[in-house]
Amino acid sequence: xxxxxxxxxxKTALVTGDSKFWLKPIVTALAEAGAxxxxxxxxxxxxxxxVEIAKSTGRKALAVPTDITSGAQVKxxxxxxxxxxxxxxxxxxxxxVNLFQPFCDIKDTExxxxxxxxxxxxxxxxxxxxxxxxxQKKGRIINVISGLAERGxxxxxxxxxxxxxxxxxxxxxxxxxxxxxxxxxxxxxxxxTENGSAADEAIARYIPAKRYGKPYxxxxxxxxLASDVTDFTTGQFMYVDGGLxxxx
Amino acid sequence: MGTLDGKVxxxxxxxxxxxxxxxxCLAAEGADIVVAARRKEPLEETARGIRKLGRKALVVPxxxxxxxxxxxxxxxxxxxxxxxxxxxxxxxxxxxxxRVPLWEITDESWHTGIDVNLSSVFYCSRAxxxxxxxxxxxxxxxxxxxxxxxxxxxxxxxxxxxAGVVNLTRVMAMSLAEYNIRVNCIVPGFVDTFEYQPxxxxxxxxxxxxxxxxxxxxxxIGHTGKPDDIGYLALFLCSDASDYVTATPFICDGGGLxxxxxxxxxxPVVSLKEALA
Ligand SMILES: NC(=O)c1ccc[n+]([C@@H]2O[C@H](COP(=O)([O-])OP(=O)(O)OC[C@H]3O[C@@H](n4cnc5c(N)ncnc54)[C@H](OP(=O)(O)O)[C@@H]3O)[C@@H](O)[C@H]2O)c1
Numbered sequence: 322x323x324x325x326x327x328x329x330x331x332k333t334a335l336v337t338g339d340s341k342f343w344l345k346p347i348v349t350a351l352a353e354a355g356a357x358x359x360x361x362x363x364x365x366x367x368x369x370x371x372v373e374i375a376k377s378t379g380r381k382a383l384a385v386p387t388d389i390t391s392g393a394q395v396k397x398x399x400x401x402x403x404x405x406x407x408x409x410x411x412x413x414x415x416x417x418v419n420l421f422q423p424f425c426d427i428k429d430t431e432x433x434x435x436x437x438x439x440x441x442x443x444x445x446x447x448x449x450x451x452x453x454x455x456x457q458k459k460g461r462i463i464n465v466i467s468g469l470a471e472r473g474x475x476x477x478x479x480x481x482x483x484x485x486x487x488x489x490x491x492x493x494x495x496x497x498x499x500x501x502x503x504x505x506x507x508x509x510x511x512x513x514t515e516n517g518s519a520a521d522e523a524i525a526r527y528i529p530a531k532r533y534g535k536p537y538x539x540x541x542x543x544x545x546l547a548s549d550v551t552d553f554t555t556g557q558f559m560y561v562d563g564g565l566x567x568x569x
Numbered sequence: 570m571g572t573l574d575g576k577v578x579x580x581x582x583x584x585x586x587x588x589x590x591x592x593x594c595l596a597a598e599g600a601d602i603v604v605a606a607r608r609k610e611p612l613e614e615t616a617r618g619i620r621k622l623g624r625k626a627l628v629v630p631x632x633x634x635x636x637x638x639x640x641x642x643x644x645x646x647x648x649x650x651x652x653x654x655x656x657x658x659x660x661x662x663x664x665x666x667x668r669v670p671l672w673e674i675t676d677e678s679w680h681t682g683i684d685v686n687l688s689s690v691f692y693c694s695r696a697x698x699x700x701x702x703x704x705x706x707x708x709x710x711x712x713x714x715x716x717x718x719x720x721x722x723x724x725x726x727x728x729x730x731x732a733g734v735v736n737l738t739r740v741m742a743m744s745l746a747e748y749n750i751r752v753n754c755i756v757p758g759f760v761d762t763f764e765y766q767p768x769x770x771x772x773x774x775x776x777x778x779x780x781x782x783x784x785x786x787x788x789x790i791g792h793t794g795k796p797d798d799i800g801y802l803a804l805f806l807c808s809d810a811s812d813y814v815t816a817t818p819f820i821c822d823g824g825g826l827x828x829x830x831x832x833x834x835x836x837p838v839v840s841l842k843e844a845l846a
Contacts, residue, residue: 492827529742542811544810545801553798557819557820560814561813562813567740
């Protein structure tokens with residue numbers, strides 16, 4: 322159930338990204354709050370699943386198969402969404418490619434792929450959809466990233482750098498568009514799992530909440546940030562991580 | 570039906586400003602509210618608003634700098650309302666004694682500033698913590714300030730206390746997580762609670778607004794916040810929607826803290842040609 326103040330009826334949300342976890346729960350939460358949904362991602366079952374879910378809530382839903390690493394394709398995808406819905410109120414970027422390798426072993430092509438998926442895709446979508454939002458004089462951009470945008474991790478150079486880049490994009494863009502009615506915020510995720518394994522249980526004791534997050538627990542913050550009551554909130558990085566980021 | 574149906578929420582400083590806004594936003598979603606501060610009249614006014622929304626309201630006059638009164642607030646709430654789901658530590662002195670050189674600050678004003686803005690959070694949280702731990706659930710929301718993240722000239726007590734609130738939030742969150750207690754903090758920027766502020770402050774703000782001065786007050790989005798901006802943030806943090814969120818400062822400041830390198834984050838436009846010249 323969505324609190325009245327957070328309802329998204331009549332709004333169009335574009336959710337993007339090739340990620341193992343986030344498409345489905347984010348689309349579910351936004352659609353349940355009343356938004357019509359477009360999903361731009363690589364043509365896989367994840368894209369289809371997400372769109373099916375949105376449809377099952379009775380909202381309009383559009384699948385836009387897109388190579389999200391290509392600026393030209395992203396622009397086409399955004400144009401298509403505007404063509405179908407007339408506007409874009411909410412953009413959620415949630416690409417998440419996990420590469421963890423010793424720094425010296427990472428090939429240039431691997432490094433570039435991580436940057437392309439995790440950072441450049443968000444950058445392209447922010448520009449293409451942001452242009453429309455600035456014209457509308459209103460918009461919400463939410464970048465779903467990791468707490469590793471701020472913290473370091475051994476063997477995580479490529480991942481940390483790509484996430485940190487999205488965080489800095491979030492902050493600089495928030496200020497650049499501060500007077501346009503477009504807010505830009507980021508959500509810092511911690512450790513999440515869909516169906517807990519024994520390994521998860523062992524690691525969970527290092528999380529203050531003593532458990533992994535469930536993907537749907539991201540959706541509720543996305544809905545809050547997408548709603549009309551967050552005009553005064555921009556450039557922020559908010560954690561949904563069971564307390565991880567409070568560690569020394 | 571609301572997302573907070575059946576919840577009992579205590580708000581310190583609930584008679585005015587952000588506290589009153591939170592009380593009404595939360596009551597509108599179904600919560601019963603307990604308001605606590607020193608002056609009875611503003612508390613009664615908030616209580617009338619809550620009851621108009623069809624919810625229960627309890628007024629408990631409390632000085633949050635007195636640990637005995639903080640304990641009594643929790644006991645009275647349990648006796649009258651039967652339970653507590655959320656404690657919001659919002660009481661604070663926004664415009665305390667300022668612009669006094671360090672060598673002239675008295676012990677008394679130091680202790681007052683620290684007690685109202687920081688120790689009060691400790692006293693009220695301690696008072697409710699055993700109850701929350703025993704029932705293995707509960708949420709604590711502390712109201713800090715953007716000034717807890719930055720320095721400010723001649724603002725010793727307020728900035729120090731609010732920084733303390735941010736870190737007390739983290740320590741409580743980590744320590745109480747195993748009892749399924751969530752602790753977060755709200756970090757407001759400049760929020761229009763002027764109607765509750767002293768005359769001379771209201772005049773100064775009105776003048777600033779008239780001259781477009783809020784931009785110069787380091788608010789990138791160009792205007793101050795409304796109390797409801799904070800009220801609805803409290804709604805998110807009180808609801809089950811935020812069950813995996815703990816130890817997080819939620820900054821609601823029109824982008825204020827994100828910039829700061831240049832006054833409002835704006836820099837001159839420089840082309841690549843110029844940059845390489
Ligand atoms: N408005 C802003 O721009 C802003 C920005 C950053 C942070 N904040 C924080 O937000 C909170 C609320 O501020 P506000 O803007 O709503 O100002 P406000 O209207 O002055 O509210 C402060 C409340 O705290 C209560 N209080 C003060 N001393 C107390 C004591 N010893 N015992 C019990 N209650 C006490 C006051 O009631 P009594 O006087 O009746 O006791 C008053 O209702 C404060 O913690 C403030 O630091 C506000």
